[in-house]
Amino acid sequence: MSLMEVRNLEMTYSDEDVATPVLRGLTFKITKGEFVTIMGPSGSGKSTLLHILGLLERQSGGEYFFEDKQTGEYSEDEVARLRNKKLGFVFQSFNLLPRTTVLENVKLPLLYSGIKEEMWNSMARKAIDAVGLSHRLDFEPSQLSGGEKQRVAIARALVNNPEVIFADEPTGNLDSKSGEIVMEIIQKLHNEMGHTVILITHESYTAEYAERIIRLRDGLVESDTKVLNRRTGKLFQK
Amino acid sequence: MSLYHAIKISLAGLKTNKMRSALTILGIVIGVTAIIMVVSLGQGAKDLILGQIQGIGARTIGIIPGRQPKGPTDVLATLTASLKERDLVALGRKENVPHAADIMPIVFGSETAYYEGETYRPTIFGGTELMADIYDAYPERGRNITADDVRGSADVVVLGQTVVDKLSPDHDLFGERIKIKGRNFLVIGILPKKGGASFINFDEMALMPYTTAQNYIFGIKHFNRIAMRADSEANVSSTVEDVKTTLRELHGITDPDKDDFGVETQADALKTVGTILNTLTVFLAMVAAISLVVGGVGIMNIMLVSVTDRTREIGLRKALGATNKNILTQFLLEAIILTGVGGIVGILLGAGLSFAISLVISNVFGLAWNFTFPIGAAFLGIIISTIVGLIFGLYPARKAAAKSPIEALRYE
């Protein structure tokens, strides 16, 4: 059983008279628990693909099945609920709420979850603990380093225990040291907590954490390969 | 999501932008403050003016000759000579009007007065010895008109301050003789200056016995008015009825619509003045309410800026699972909370300023001015400002809710 499956997926942005084809027919499956890296040159449609897989945007052609259900059949509210419960996002530019503490930022998805408020604090603390930031609970984003901000964003993506975690160049704004720490955490989410991870990256050192690499070029799958010599992250084990 | 959480989210949103939030509500604060002040000060002014009118006597009844106009377009109503000596006699009988305490005929009109080359045209006001008591017009010097003066059509006058000043700017008129209609009148009294604040301005009057005015000044046999006082406030309305019955019988009138006289009471006058002042207050409050709409437009303006500024936040919330309704509720609640708080601040500010003004008026100007807190207007102010928030917050909130998560996240 596949978690996500795309068949002939197309995405064309149409602005009045210009039509920009970005994805031109992608077909692949991702099974539960996989760690997939999407690579490719700038403008090849990586982010666009991630947004469609993450139900932030709808494709213009082809089919996308999430848990074997055609996503076109979901209503706006159902899509919102899926994003809340099953999908977690980590963006290149952190996207934390300013002037809001780490704890409150991590709690954000819980506000829309229907989970009882008594649970929120313990769930958020657990997620913050998983990224090693328990000592920064009451800090605001402006008081954190880039790497710490991204770890808060990961904790936020994690807090509702989603099926899939999407990360769009999570290390793109970080130096290599902070980047490796972030990657260690993402790997831990996959290895120890069993989350499916879909990661976009430019850097080959980050790609080495994945089990599978999908390369895009000009809106098409250029290659889809299993990684043999996976990096296990011994270097930064706690 | 419960309303409680929705409010919490909105409050958090407002808190992260304290300065902007404060500036946003300024328009609403000013609008509600204005409403509260207009209504509170309007009430104070009404109480003051009604209090002064009431001072003239709530027991007073006025009987006017002629058919009374039925409305503003009834121009056929005319002054006639329908009130004469026999009416006075009939109304003075205990068996006709048992609760009448006093009765006084009044004759008035303008006539030129002369004194040593100066002239002035005062209002001649002819009455009886009761005049001083009924109208609180006691001379500050000299004496009042007496019953003997009335019986004998004496050539005596009591003058108001303006008359004195015009006829004799530099020397005392008291005890002098002035000329009206070729007759010499002895100035037996001078009234204190009352100014324009009082209901009837005695400063421009020359008071004399009504008999003198009838016989020597105007050459008439009728009265222009009969003033009457009931023995108590409670008996005013029954006295009015007795007066009407007596006069109808005397004048042979069966149909009340054909009355050739009218009866006014203090209560009527109070009602009229009260209505005028209420209308004025409502009108001014409505003008102030318009400023609330302006405040609402300000809120919409700033909410729209806020929605654009927070495009990324909106996208993020949607990416994390917020539904369109969640976002709509958040921004709508922000607008309503803003206007609600603006309303409350406006009420407090308006009440505070009105209170301060009432202190100034009563202490500095010495007027009997009372501060009243307009509960109705306060209530209305809160409701209107909340509605303004709802109406003007709706458009920005819908705009926020309609943003697609990815467009919002890609927004630079």
Ligand SMILES: Nc1ncnc2c1ncn2[C@@H]1O[C@H](COP(=O)(O)OP(=O)(O)OP(=O)(O)O)[C@@H](O)[C@H]1O
């Ligand atoms: N809303 C849009 N309207 C028109 N074109 C768009 C829109 N969004 C993205 N594109 C175009 O789609 C193409 C792919 O964009 P995308 O962000 O998916 O690239 P990417 O592979 O993630 O690149 P990068 O590595 O630089 O992040 C780009 O050429 C971009 O201009």
Ligand SMILES: [Mg+2]
């Ligand atoms: Mg990209």
